[in-house]
Amino acid sequence: MLRIKDLVKRYGNDKPVLKNLNLEVPGESVVSIIGASGAGKSTLLRCINRLVEPSAGSITLNGMELTGLSSGQLRKARRRIGMIFQGFNLVDRLTVMENVQSGRLGYIPTWRAALRRYPQDDIDRAFHLMERVGIAHYANKRADELSGGERQRVGVVRALMQEPEILLADEPTASLDPKTSRQIMELLQALAAELRLPVLINIHNVTEAREFTQRIVGMRYGRIIFDGDPAALDNDAMDEIYAGVPAAEREEAEHTGHLREVAAR
Amino acid sequence: MTDAPSATGGAAPAEDRPRAWRKPPFIANPWVRWGIIALTTAYVVWAVSTLPFDWQRIQDGIPRAIRIFKGAFPPSFERSGLLIEGFLESIKIAIVATLLGIGLSVPIAFMAARNIAPKPVYAVGRATIIVARSFHPVIVAILFVKAVGFGPLAGILTLTVYSIGFVAKMLAERIEEIDWGQVEALRAAGAATGITLLYAVIPQIMPRQIGLSIYQLDSNLRASAVVGIVGAGGIGATLMNAFGRYDYDFALAITLCIIGVILVSEAVSGRIRRNIW
Numbered sequence: 001m002l003r004i005k006d007l008v009k010r011y012g013n014d015k016p017v018l019k020n021l022n023l024e025v026p027g028e029s030v031v032s033i034i035g036a037s038g039a040g041k042s043t044l045l046r047c048i049n050r051l052v053e054p055s056a057g058s059i060t061l062n063g064m065e066l067t068g069l070s071s072g073q074l075r076k077a078r079r080r081i082g083m084i085f086q087g088f089n090l091v092d093r094l095t096v097m098e099n100v101q102s103g104r105l106g107y108i109p110t111w112r113a114a115l116r117r118y119p120q121d122d123i124d125r126a127f128h129l130m131e132r133v134g135i136a137h138y139a140n141k142r143a144d145e146l147s148g149g150e151r152q153r154v155g156v157v158r159a160l161m162q163e164p165e166i167l168l169a170d171e172p173t174a175s176l177d178p179k180t181s182r183q184i185m186e187l188l189q190a191l192a193a194e195l196r197l198p199v200l201i202n203i204h205n206v207t208e209a210r211e212f213t214q215r216i217v218g219m220r221y222g223r224i225i226f227d228g229d230p231a232a233l234d235n236d237a238m239d240e241i242y243a244g245v246p247a248a249e250r251e252e253a254e255h256t257g258h259l260r261e262v263a264a265r
Numbered sequence: 266m267t268d269a270p271s272a273t274g275g276a277a278p279a280e281d282r283p284r285a286w287r288k289p290p291f292i293a294n295p296w297v298r299w300g301i302i303a304l305t306t307a308y309v310v311w312a313v314s315t316l317p318f319d320w321q322r323i324q325d326g327i328p329r330a331i332r333i334f335k336g337a338f339p340p341s342f343e344r345s346g347l348l349i350e351g352f353l354e355s356i357k358i359a360i361v362a363t364l365l366g367i368g369l370s371v372p373i374a375f376m377a378a379r380n381i382a383p384k385p386v387y388a389v390g391r392a393t394i395i396v397a398r399s400f401h402p403v404i405v406a407i408l409f410v411k412a413v414g415f416g417p418l419a420g421i422l423t424l425t426v427y428s429i430g431f432v433a434k435m436l437a438e439r440i441e442e443i444d445w446g447q448v449e450a451l452r453a454a455g456a457a458t459g460i461t462l463l464y465a466v467i468p469q470i471m472p473r474q475i476g477l478s479i480y481q482l483d484s485n486l487r488a489s490a491v492v493g494i495v496g497a498g499g500i501g502a503t504l505m506n507a508f509g510r511y512d513y514d515f516a517l518a519i520t521l522c523i524i525g526v527i528l529v530s531e532a533v534s535g536r537i538r539r540n541i542w
Contacts, residue, residue, distance in 0.1 A: 049453050079455035089450035093468040102464050106455025113460050155450075162454055 001026050002048070002166055002198060007057035009043050009222075016055070017043045019222040025166075030192045030199045032209035035219035036242055041202040044219070045168045048200075049081045050074060062165055079106035082159030084188075086171040088151045090158075092144035096135065099143050099154050100126045103161030122161070129157045133187060149180035156187065160195070167192070167199040174204055181205070185212040206238070333513050340521055341514035348519060351493075351503035352526065358420040358499050359485040365421070366428020366485075367478050373429060374436035375462065381440060390437070397430035406492035417498035424485045424492065431484070432477050439473045440466060476538045483527075483534040490523050 002025040010016040017040045025031055033041045046052035048059055050066065059066045061080065069077055082103070090099045104122050105113055112118060118126075130136040133153040138146060143154060152172060159167055169188060173181035189212045192199045203209050209216055210230040218226030218233070218241040226237050292298040342348070376382050376390025405426050409419040447465040456464065493501015500523060507516040 051449060051453055075455045075457060077455075078453060081453070083450070083453040085446060085450060087446050089444075089446035091447045091451075091465055091468050092444075093471065094464070098464070102451055102456065103454050105451060105460050105464065106457075110457070110460055114463055158450075158454070 001062055002200075003058075003060045004044075004048075005058045007044070007047060007059065008055045009040075009047055009052065010055050017222050018047070018054075020057070021222065021224060023217065023224060023227075025198050025200060027198055028192065028196050029215055030189060030201070030213045031215045031217055032201045032203045032213040033217045033219060034203060034206055034209055034241060039219040040222040041219055042170055045083075045170050045200060045202055048166075048168060049078050049083060051083075075106060079162050080165045082162050082164030082167045084152070084155050084159050084167065084169040084172045086174045088148075088155045088175070090143040090151055090154055092142070094143060095139065096130075096141050096143055096146070096154055097126060097139045100130065100157050100161055103158040106162070126157070126161060129160050132191075133157055147180075148176050149183060152176065152180075152184050153187070156184075156191070160191070164197065167197055169199065169201040171202050171204060173208065182208065188212070206233075336511070336513035337517035339514065340518035341512070342518050344515060347503055348500075348515075348522060351500035351519070352522065354417055355486065355489040355493065355499035355501070358417050358424060358489045358497075359482060362421045362424030362489075363428055363478065363482045363485050365425045366481065367432055367474075369425070370429050370432035370436060371474070373433040374440060375466075377433060377437040378440035380443070380445070381462070381466070390433075394430060394434050394437070397426050398434065402427045402488050402492055403495055406495045406497045410496040415496045415498070415502075420489055420492050420497035420499055423497055424488055427488060428481050428485060432481050435477055436470060436474060439470045443469045472541050475541050479534045479537050483530045486530050487527055 002023075004021060004023040007018050007021040007023075008016050009018040021040075021044065023044075033044065035041050043052055047054045048061075048066070050069075054067055057067070061077070064077060066074075066077055091102065094102075098116065101113075101116075101118050101122060104118065108119060108122070127136055127139070130139065133156060135146075135150055135153050135157070138150065138154075143151060146154065152175075155172075167188070172188065173184050176184060185208050188199055188201065191197065201209075201213065210233065214229060216226065216228065216230055216233050217224055218237065220241055226233065226241055228237075290298060292301070373390055373393050376386050377394055378390075379387055382390060402423055406419060406423040409422045413419050413422065443466055447469065448461055451461045451465045489497075489499045490501045490504070493499040493503070494505050496502065496505075500519060504516060504519045504523075507513075507519060
């Protein structure tokens with residue numbers, strides 16, 4: 001169970017990106033977060049594992065308060081939070097197996113990681129998961145030799161290697177073609193059910209959000225303005241989430257591509 | 266805003282349109298432009314007129330130069346044992362210095378990368394690189410020859426410093442350009458800092474690291490000939506001795522061999538680096 005209370009994030013002295021945001025995700029549910037670019041979806045996700053430091057509020061995962069942790073405790077806590085990225089964020093020049101095993105780096109001793117002497121259990125688990133998503137035959141390939149869909153599968157397996165208690169997926173399909181994108185969404189949906197994992201997915205594609213998730217959260221300007229099942233997301237709700245407010249948002253949408261490039265560095 | 270009347274209406278009338286166009290000068294202000302030209306001219310005239318050019322000595326020198334070149338032909342490979350010994354020493358100096366230099370460069374580069382190191386560490390790293398870069402190897406070699414005496418040790422120390430100045434700087438710049446997403450992914454998985462560097466940063470900088478190492482080996486081989494002249498061992502020392510004993514034919518042989526070795530090493534290193542990058 002993930003519980004977010006009164007979460008505020010502001011960068012410097014600017015207007016807050018997240019404004020007293022409240023959200024509860026009980027176990028096993030797959031939740032998509034939709035909203036225009038700049039609504040704060042990505043910031044919300046990154047506040048949960050504190051890749052972005054929240055300014056105020058509380059985030060608890062299965063009873064553990066994440067906001068006040070020291071850096072050592074935070075590392076331990078992060079092991080329980082799997083993350084999947086839009087740009088995959090694999091280490092291109094390492095093999096698929098090394099990438100997959102990097103999900104275990106928080107658990108194993110440094111010398112094992114440095115010498116690539118992974119524990120037998122981890123190797124078994126890696127092959128099991130890679131088989132499950134159909135990439136086991138790529139174990140010794142370099143990550144940059146794979147196609148987009150295959151790379152995202154590596155990303156998913158890396159996150160699952162952490163034995164996470166929750167999965168955060170930040171636009172996991174935005175860099176993929178429509179067909180591959182659906183395959184990844186199907187995979188996430190199926191894995192969530194199999195592993196009884198709550199999954200939070202930031203997503204731009206509302207059709208996919210409706211089809212593959214049971215609950216949709218709509219964000220606008222750092223607030224949640226819609227929270228319900230896909231059937232409840234009617235035209236009015238869509239308009240409220242996306243349409244309207246002219247200049248500022250249009251300008252934002254135009255600059256998003258650029259902003260994302262900057263953020264990715 | 267106020268002094269832009271043309272912004273209010275359409276095109277200017279035809280008779281107001283300019284007829285000539287010239288490229289705007291590189292330095293817009295004419296006083297600055299002509300000032301710089303006048304000052305430079307004046308300085309060059311003054312410098313040339315005050316430097317002690319002794320035309321008599323230059324005239325006397327020409328026949329001496331001709332005598333040296335005549336004495337150098339044909340090059341003599343008679344004492345090839347000495348030649349080979351010198352080269353082997355130079356190669357040893359270059360390889361040991363390259364390994365030492367690279368070993369020290371990697372940690373210094375991490376210290377000097379703004380995106381990785383905390384501010385005070387960054388300052389120390391950058392300062393180290395600046396100091397290592399600020400003196401030409403010949404000056405460093407003179408210092409080390411004074412400190413540890415004639416011979417290859419001085420050469421090794423000199424070229425180590427030289428390698429740090431170049432490799433650490435270039436590597437630090439590469440570290441500052443890494444794809445941060447890969448680092449973020451490992452941090453999100455709970456990996457500690459050291460292991461994150463090992464898994465997410467080292468693989469990204471590896472091709473550059475190998476390329477730089479090979480380039481530096483090539484470069485050190487070249488520099489080892491030069492620092493040898495001031496007493497830091499290797500083929501440079503052999504060359505200096507040959508000159509000292511007026512063995513110009515042997516000196517020419519050494520020079521030719523240096524050119525040959527450098528051509529070969531440049532070709533090899535260029536080829537390897539092309540295949541890696």
